[in-house]
Amino acid sequence: MKDTERRILLGRIVGAFGVRGEIKLESWTEPRTAIFHYQPWILRTPAGQESTLTGARGRQSGKHLVAVFPDITDRDVVEAMYGTEVYVARSALPPPKPDEYYWVDLEGLQVRTVEGVELGRASHLFSTGSNDVLVVQGDRERMIPFVQPEFVVSVDFEANLIVVDWDPEF
Structure with a gap:
């Protein structure tokens, strides 16, 4: 698959944070907050439904990140997103430094x-x-x-x- 078509799994929604629609996010980028630099995201639910998201932002909170998605302000909506994976196109990642590899x-x-x-x-x-x-x-x-x-x-x-x-x- 061409780099522009390949998707890279960067994280997963692991729960709700608070009552205002904030999202507990697990990130596998280094540093963890770098996940917010690689957008748009392709969100894939456990059932296989996909959508595209831009404008996610967030902060570090313990071993997870707390994210805010545009237009999501309801904890119930977030809870329904549990297990959703966060992908980006391989082309969204910067080229690795010499002798470093993804x-x-x-x-x-x-x-x-x-x-x-x-x-x-x-x-x-x-x-x-x-x-x-x-x-x-x-x-x-x-x-x-x-x-x-x-x-x-x-x-x-x-x-x-x-x-x-x-x-x-x-």
Whole structure:
């Protein structure tokens, strides 16, 4: 899918905040409040209905954000939105800095060792706190620390390839 068509999941509505229609929002951007910079949003309900929203604003509140959506002032409306996911078009995100990557751009790339052994495809990444981990699905699942250049030697989007310095038996 072209970048202009791809959607990136950035967050989810997890409840109502107060009685005036404010929304408790979980954000996976870094920092969390950056989600408000990437608009318009594509809201997808758990039932699969989609709508577009612009003008969302918000603030940090504990482990969640408190958001205000235009024209929503009723707690009952917000409660009905529980579980709605917040997407943006991939093209709404700024280009990553050199040697930085959006995880979603790495998903699906072929993973090969420096010796040329095919390990599979990048399934997803997750953070351990000390470093990120690349999960590779192939003949079996492998978890490779996403540490450059120690384990991840190169990422080549043109070749659809991540080269790793990793023992295929591990």
